[in-house]
Amino acid sequence: MTRFLASAIFALAGLAAATPASAQADFSSCLSGLRSQAAAKGISSQAFDAATRGIAPDLKILELMQSQPEFKTEIWDYLAALVDEQRVEDGMAAMRQWGRALASAEARFGVDRHVIAGVWGVESDFGKNFGDRPLVQSLATLSCYAPRRREYFTGELMATLKIVQDGDIDPGSLRGSWAGAFGHTQFMPSTFQRLAVDGDGDGRRDVVNSVPDAVASTANFLKKAGWDNGLPWGYEVRLPENFNAKLAGRKAKRPLSSWAAMGVTRIDGRPLSGNYQAGILIPAGVNGPAFVVTKNFDAVYSYNAAESYGLAIALLGDRLKGQPSIRTAWPTDDPPLSRAQRKELQSLLLSRGYDVGEPDGKVGAKTREAIKDVERQLGMEQRGRPGAKVLQALRG
Incomplete structure (x- = not known):
């Protein structure tokens, strides 16, 4: 992915340097070729022309590709932003509002409704953040200028x-991320074509405007990925002092009894029980939280192919069930901040004259630069990380 981004940035930088007229001419020529490919895929010329009429290449995709984090996001920061009290409260409210749709999806596909809600919460904050880039424009730009993919x-x-030609979703609603993910649970268009289902019985598959369609489609995805409602996704465990970290890994599964024989217990000290295969996940090493993970975790992982992402969904699902948060402390002396604390940090930065925009809990480039300046004043490594030490200093 890194090589792809570098190549794409190079190509789009050349496009950005071109004159608007030449860039549009080049884009129009590319669209003509795409029109022929669309016809071969059964997409009518009328549908293609209606969807692409008047669009220009979206050069801001270049900026979005370049705005990768300037520092490695530790797992504790990642989870603190996605599984905080605000998201849990919002998720419980969403589950009450859409309880019938979630129960129907669970019964139809055999996938835990809390995990479905976990995907919904992590992907769009329960419908609050779909992304605002027109899919056709974004994907046409990438189709013309992304060299490797x-x-x-x-x-x-x-x-x-x-999707537009079939009438599933109104074209004006097809807005999402720069890469093309859209809707309540951020399906890619090809994933939508394969796995989206009608959850509300209106004869259409609309993961943007219909929560029942979105949660049923997500349940279908997870079922096809191997979810088994007879198993947990996993749970937090306590490792013995001499645990060999080389044995850990999502793919390194063995009978649960084997881990028990090594001295692994549940986090509350109870013995492991169950007749299934599981791996041990230690996202921050042996000195941080550890988790037994089953094939259900693999199903969640497949949604975005990142263990931190899968853990966020699984833990959010647990919190929505009323279970407690992780008990083991993360191996850091600078604890992470929740979204509420990040908003407070941004407000404090604003009060000190830093231009960080409206406090929203999202740490962008301006907030990171301001934090770096505070870190410099504190004699800390300048990373732009929103941690407890910076917040405490600003409070003082």
Whole structure:
């Protein structure tokens, strides 16, 4: 992915340097070629022309590709932002409001409704953040100018055009991330074509405007990925002092009894029990929280192919069940901040004259630069990290 981004940035930088007229001419020529490919995929010329009429290449994709984090996000920071009290409260409210749809999805596909809600919460904050970039424009830009994955993005563009032609979703509602993910649970267009289902019985598959469609489609995804409602995704455990970290890993599964024989217990000290295969996940090493993980965790992982992401969904699902948060402390002397604390930090930075924009809990480039200056004053490594030490200093 890193090589792809570097190549894409280079290509789009060349596009940005071109004159608007030449860039549009080049884009129009590319669209003509895409129009022919669309026809071969069964997409009518009328549907293609209606969807692409008047669009220009979205050069801001270049900026979005370049705005990668300037520092490695530790797992404790990642989870603190996604599984905080605010999101748990919002999730419980969403589950009450859409309880019937979630129960129906669970009964139809055999996937825990709390995990479905976990995906919903992590992907769009329960419908609050879909992304605002028009899919056709974004994917057409990437189809024309992404050098290494052009074929992939072209496929996603064709899938988007098929959605429009089939009438599942109104074209004006097809807005999402710069890469093309959209809706309550951020499906890619090709994933939508394969796995989206009608959850509300209106004969359409609309993961943008219909929560029942979105949660049922997500349940279908997880079921196809191997979810088994007879198993937990996993749970926090306590490792013995001499635990060999080389044995850990999501894929290094063995019978639960084998881990028990090594001295692994539940976090409350109770013995492990169950007749299934599991791995041990130690996202911050043996000195941090540890988790037994089953094939259900693998199903969640497949949604975005990142263990930190899968853990956020699983832990949010547990919190929505009323279970407590992680008990083991993360191996850091500078604890992470929740979204409420990040908003407070931004407000304090504003009060000291830093231009960080409206306090929203989202740590962007301006907030990171301001934090770096505070870290410099404190004699800390300048990383732009929103941690407890910086917040305490600003409070003081």
